[in-house]
Amino acid sequence: MVRIPHNDLNRNTAIGAIVWLTVCLAGAGTMAAAVGKTPPALPGDSALYRDCMARVSKNPKQAFEQALAWHSTGGSYPARHCAASALQALGQHAEAAVRLQKLAFDMKAAPVALRAKILQQAAGSWLRAKQRNRALAALKTAIKMAPKNMRLRSDRGLILALSGKLFAAVDDFNRVIEAEPKNTNVLVLRAATYRRLKSIALARDDLKRALLIDPDHPDALLERGILRLASKDRKGARADWIRIIQVAPKSAAAIVARAKLAKFNLKKN
Secondary structure, eight states: OOOOOOSOOOTTTTHHHHHHHHHHHHTSSOOOOOTTOSOOOOOSSOHHHHHHHHHHHHOHHHHHHHHHHHHHTTOHHHHHHHHHHHHHHTTOHHHHHHHHHHHHHHOTTSOHHHHHHHHHHHHHHHHHTTOHHHHHHHHHHHHHHOTTOHHHHHHHHHHHHHTTOHHHHHHHHHHHHHHOTTOHHHHHHHHHHHHHTTOHHHHHHHHHHHHHHOTTOHHHHHHHHHHHHHTTOHHHHHHHHHHHHHHOTTSHHHHHHHHHHHHTTOSOO
């Protein structure tokens, strides 16, 4: 039987979401669901599982069919997880979320840390299915299972912020930053939320902290540029957004920075 891991399986959950939160709270774009995007893996001695999961990104339809066939011959939890991940890749997010949640609750003998990560994946599917309340419910249960997993809290904070529940979002971000004071990604998430709350001094403080840790953090520069433009510092905003393009030209932050430079006619001095 394929065993369940104890290691961190979703290290970049919040990273891709930061720009989208910044854009969303600025009113300049639509929500992108980065929560739970990277599915956890169930490592072990099953070549079938490894092969099935490898097919998810290459040919999800084939992976789904393979998972069903495997499950019919006793594939159990790994086959079910591959099938749900394939549905997620096929864009059938609500069905994937239902399957993932059921899987997390059925795996009663598995470590709660892994069950929580599967619920995190389910939350990502609920979010992409535009069912934020179900995503929040999945993360609430996951946090109860694994209260020390700060990525679960940062994910929930992101969804709360996107849902306009800004004070609740700050509460989650506070917990993450208390545990991980050098988490630049969550510092930027909290700064964007503070800006929405019009707590500009607090937003600036978070960005200062993030940029002291990483002076070229693209998302921090993007957010600081937004604050600078709001305070009529066009030169400062331009400098921040140009710097993003220089240090991370292919990043999502750079895409937003280019759009803002054009929108506010800041391409030239």
